[in-house]
Amino acid sequence: MYLGIDLGTSAVKLCVIDAEGNLIAQSSKDLPISHPFDGASEQNCEDWWEATRACIKALDPALRIAIKAIGLSGQMHGAVVLDAQRKPVRPVILWNDARADVECSDIIAADPSAAQHAGVLPMPGFTAPKILWLSRHEPEAHAKIRHVMLPKDYIGLCLHGGCVTDPSDAAGTSWFDEAARCWSARLCELTxxxxxxxxxxxxxTDVAGTLLPDIATDLGLTPDIPVAAGAGDGAAGAVGLGAVQAGDGFISLGTSGQLFVTTDAYRPNIENRIHAYAHTVPDHWFQMAAMLNGARPMAWLADLLNRPIDLLLTEAAEARPGPLFLPYLTGERTPHGDTTIRGGFANLGEGMSQGSLMRAVLEAIAFSFADAAEAFAKAGTAPTSLLAIGGGTRSDLLMQMIADVTGITLGRSDEAVVGPALGAARLALVACGDKPMDAVMQRPTVRHWFKPKGAIDHSTQIRLEAYRALYPALRTVQQKLR
Known part of the structure; x- marks a missing residue:
């Protein structure tokens, strides 16, 4: 048995697979998140570890003792800053934190070539600008730093005691030279x-370390089993779907959204804000459109209305198009690179229902993928078929909307909701040497294909154009409010 741990933003999720890749068990534990000021997003890494322990202990004891290796996945970009004793200096600044906007501009002003090396323009969510921000705004905390880690790698530290990451997570820091696949002294100097x-x-797929004896005893696992270095959640999702060869790709509908295509060379496209990153597997990279708001607005609206999300989705399917929604609750990366923009509804009327609000949210998520596909096309990549992962894939309506507005056929497998945890478990299977990578990283069986209905119909095209007009309009309004 092989354990995959995925440290998400909203929850820790685990899965256990057997040597044939069959899903044997799952568990999850929700995580708290804090927003100490507008644009700030933080978590405590101690909460991550306690949730991970709880998830593992929720598995059957006989299953736990049969686990032969552990793999890791997690939210990218978070700044886990540790002191000389490897204890947290402060709460973790997360991927959707917007405080380091000025620092990003300063990095490019100091060295315009930085983005070409790092794979994309620096953005506040990335790790490096956050450290520059700490040096200016929390100098006492900055002075204590002796280690900087990525979120999943903190779980690795707890499991095996080492400070290790992988190329895909390193890629999202703005310290990594993507072409050379190593840390850049110049990018460090700038930040x-x-x-x-x-x-x-x-x-x-490399072994980062072996499970510490006291941790094994606490968790009911076998001591000294290997822990794979793992992957950032995007790359782990790709591994779970077998998207490790050039041209393979997927969309992800988790808290954030991604459109991801594997490449056999480093292909930056800075002007279209397509991320060009090193893959977790050797000699491969990927291009990715990153949307900060994925399927999260669905849960946000359900929480706001205090109603079950499934009921709202049923009502959305019956509602006629009406309101428009801009889903940028925490800013946006692709295509705008704007951390200050916020969401909003437009075209509201007295005939509006809660179902019509949810339909507007679903439509906006689909339109954000239309923007991502357009950015990809400008970068010279035009996928015609992609797999899909993440909790948002449960909605047939949303999946069909995305297929229709992007013109991309989407495939959903039984493992779609498992997502990066499955990729982490696959990396564990390879790391312990039980099977070669080619045998493990196979594409899953697609249970449902969502095919575009054809060219975008006139009414949808009009709504897409209106949606795209919302961003500059709301940006103008919000600038007046500052």
Whole structure:
């Protein structure tokens, strides 16, 4: 048996697979998140570890003792800053935190070539600008830093005691030279970072360390089993879907959204805000459109209305198009690179229902993928068929909307909701040497294909154009409010 741990933003999720890749068990534990000021997003890494422990202990004891290896996946970009004793200096600044906007501009002003090396323009959500922000706004905390880690790698530290990451998670920091696949001294210099603070980089299928005896006893696992270096959630999702060869790809509908295509070379496209990152497997990279608001607006609206999301989705399917929604609750990366923009409804009327609000949210998520597909096309990549992962894939209506507005056929497998945890478990299987990578990283059986109905119909095209007009309009309004 092989355990995959995925440290998400809203929850820790685990899955256990057997040597044939069959899903044997799952568990999850929700995570708290704090927003100490507008645009800020933080978590405590101690909460991550306690949730991970709870998830593992929720598995059957006989299953736990049969686990032969562990793999890791997790939310990218978070700044886990540790002192000399490897204890947290402060709460973790997350991927959807917007505080380091000025620092990003300063990085590019200091060295315009930085983005070409890092794979994309620096953005506040990335790790490096956050450390520069700490040096300016929390100098006492910055002075204590001796290690900087990525979220999943903190779980690795707890499991095996080492400071290790993989190329895909390193890629999202803005410290990594994507073409050379190593830390860049120049990018560190630009961001008040000592290269010695950064973790050792191993491929995702490499063994980062072995399970510490006291941790094994606490968790009911076998001591000294290997822990794979793992992958950032995007790359782990790709591994779970077998998207490890050039041209393979998927969309992800989790808290954030992604459109991801594997490449056999480093292909940056800075002007279209397509991320070009090193993959977790050797000699491969990927292009990715990153949307900060994925399927999260669905849960946000359900929480706001205090109604079950399934009922709202049923009502959305019956509602006629009416209101428009801009889903940028925490800013946006692709295509705008704007951390200050916020969401909003437009075209509201007295005939509006809660179902029509949810339909507007679903439509906006689909339109954000239409923007992503357009950015990909400008970058010279035009996928015609992609697999899909993440909790948002449960909605047939949303999946069909995305297929229709992007013109991309989407495939959903039984493992779609498992997502990156499955990729992490696959990396564990390879790391312990039980099977070669080619045999493990196969594409899943697609149970449902969502095919575009054809060219976008006139009414949908009009609504897409209106949706795209919302961003500059609301940006103008919000600038007046500041």
């Amino acid at each position: 008040a970072t000592e290269p010695a603070w950064l973790p050792h980089v191993l491929h995702g």
